[in-house]
Amino acid sequence: MTESGGAPAMGRRLHRRRAGDAVSTFFYRRRRLYLWLLLAPPLLWFGVVFAGALFALVWQSTYTFNDFAMQVTPDLTLANYRALFAEANLDIVIRTVVMAASVTIASALIGFPIAYYMARYTRGAARGLFYVGVMLPMWASYIVKAYAWTMILSKGGIIYWVVDRIGLRGALDGLLTLPYVGGSSLSTSNLGRFLVFTYAWLPFMILPMNAAIERVPANLLQASADLGARPWQTFRTVLLPLAFPGVVAGSIFTFSLTLGDYIIPQLVGPPGLYIGTMVNLQQGSVGNLPMAAAFTAVPILIISIYLGIARRLGAFDAL
Amino acid sequence: MRSERGAAPKAPWPLRIMAWSGIAFLHVPLVLVAIYAFNTEEAAFSFPPQGFTLRWFAAAAARDDVIAAIALSVKVALVATGGALLLGTLAALAMARRAFFGKDLITLAFILPIALPGIITGIALHSVFRLGAVTPGFWTIAVGHTTFCVVVVYNNVVARLRRLPPSMIEAAMDLGASGLTAFRTVVMPQLATALLAGSILAFGLSFDELIVTTFTAGHDQTLPIWLLNQLGRPRAVPVTNVVALMVMLITALPIVGAWWLTRGTEDTSGSSR
Numbered sequence: 001m002t003e004s005g006g007a008p009a010m011g012r013r014l015h016r017r018r019a020g021d022a023v024s025t026f027f028y029r030r031r032r033l034y035l036w037l038l039l040a041p042p043l044l045w046f047g048v049v050f051a052g053a054l055f056a057l058v059w060q061s062t063y064t065f066n067d068f069a070m071q072v073t074p075d076l077t078l079a080n081y082r083a084l085f086a087e088a089n090l091d092i093v094i095r096t097v098v099m100a101a102s103v104t105i106a107s108a109l110i111g112f113p114i115a116y117y118m119a120r121y122t123r124g125a126a127r128g129l130f131y132v133g134v135m136l137p138m139w140a141s142y143i144v145k146a147y148a149w150t151m152i153l154s155k156g157g158i159i160y161w162v163v164d165r166i167g168l169r170g171a172l173d174g175l176l177t178l179p180y181v182g183g184s185s186l187s188t189s190n191l192g193r194f195l196v197f198t199y200a201w202l203p204f205m206i207l208p209m210n211a212a213i214e215r216v217p218a219n220l221l222q223a224s225a226d227l228g229a230r231p232w233q234t235f236r237t238v239l240l241p242l243a244f245p246g247v248v249a250g251s252i253f254t255f256s257l258t259l260g261d262y263i264i265p266q267l268v269g270p271p272g273l274y275i276g277t278m279v280n281l282q283q284g285s286v287g288n289l290p291m292a293a294a295f296t297a298v299p300i301l302i303i304s305i306y307l308g309i310a311r312r313l314g315a316f317d318a319l
Numbered sequence: 320m321r322s323e324r325g326a327a328p329k330a331p332w333p334l335r336i337m338a339w340s341g342i343a344f345l346h347v348p349l350v351l352v353a354i355y356a357f358n359t360e361e362a363a364f365s366f367p368p369q370g371f372t373l374r375w376f377a378a379a380a381a382r383d384d385v386i387a388a389i390a391l392s393v394k395v396a397l398v399a400t401g402g403a404l405l406l407g408t409l410a411a412l413a414m415a416r417r418a419f420f421g422k423d424l425i426t427l428a429f430i431l432p433i434a435l436p437g438i439i440t441g442i443a444l445h446s447v448f449r450l451g452a453v454t455p456g457f458w459t460i461a462v463g464h465t466t467f468c469v470v471v472v473y474n475n476v477v478a479r480l481r482r483l484p485p486s487m488i489e490a491a492m493d494l495g496a497s498g499l500t501a502f503r504t505v506v507m508p509q510l511a512t513a514l515l516a517g518s519i520l521a522f523g524l525s526f527d528e529l530i531v532t533t534f535t536a537g538h539d540q541t542l543p544i545w546l547l548n549q550l551g552r553p554r555a556v557p558v559t560n561v562v563a564l565m566v567m568l569i570t571a572l573p574i575v576g577a578w579w580l581t582r583g584t585e586d587t588s589g590s591s592r
Contacts, residue, residue: 042425
């Protein structure tokens, strides 16, 4: 500590350091005070901004919306929650949940081989390549990915081009005439919307599955093989049960992300509201914030139930 | 344990094909965005592209609305990252090693803004700003982004602090360092890359965020909102393509870099948004 500067400068520096030390010693002896001082800013922020926001949401869901004047008045009512049970709204919920479930199952089926291959058959640089190969699409901008898919699915886009080249146009058109799946073209069909959702959330499924498979000890698989199990038997009776919590953990992401999305259903697929588009419509063009707020209770309820099931299946240990 | 360290076993070929085609599927849209940005065609998405040109990059750079959207997105991301760094690091320092009543609740509060569907966080913020008669604009966007960015900084810093053996701090203090000196010379150097990775993730998260932002932005356009509005305007396709490529690169590349920084340290950098 005796590098440059004359004696007075050094004295000043020593003095300052002693003051800092005194403060740090003071807090070192009063851990609880120190802890709460550290925690105060984040707690204040989340208490005021976030908890305040959630409270404001629930509070305003009980306001009254006047259909004639198109205005919100602060008269408290439960009418918005009653309206959730209207048949049209139940249709919206069922439509969204069916899509979320299909996307989840497809992501698990497509993602598992990738996660399994990554965890069991790659080392070093190859594994790094696979990680980047999953993380790059995961973090590449959401809106850009959705935009890319509107280009891919459009007439004249790459899918129609490839299908024409290999002479399967008839098969694609036939597929699009099917009920539920079809539509007048790929970009207005449920099939198209399903593809975009599956693409968008697939990496969120792969990473937890990969982590769970990595944690399965290799010697268990060797033991299974030593005891005479064929590879498929080992996979089905040893690996899959042990890795399953990872699949459930991934499904939390794919399911809840689909449930709350409102951009992709606007860009791709047939008309017909989703939970997200309904909330957005009520809040935006209708101006019925109370109804929009009440509607957010639906995904919260569904996700809570889903999380309850996931917890039972051990998903939280795999996160 | 020999098999763990040695060369990877050879995968059966159907598995290899499925894994590699899965990775290819994940990259097709990204590659297409990159290709279309250089396409000469003006009004459609026809495949294959018609020709190669760089002029849309100049056209995009000359658009005031594009520049304004980029500037707003960068400013918001910087403010949100700063806020998240401060709040996330403070929380991590307090919570890394100690168990206390209500700790799980606090962790939950950090995760919720990002775990809840964006539309819920968004409309909740919208309703509190409306209840408080706050005019939406730059600061409402930044406040929203800060709220959901805290968790990525917190996760990175807390993971790093937990791996730092307490004996190192004790050794420093046994050797006469004060708490402050021990923090400055022992803890801080260990935290540096975790802080860097956390801020890159927070920046990327904020720069790319669309759903919460649409509810807190009012009339201001961040870059993702600009892109969203652009989707309904087929005439401006080339400029949109260029901007899409830029957004993709700005968001994804630093995040891969952040993962590289914290690789092999059990940090959960990119594993949950």
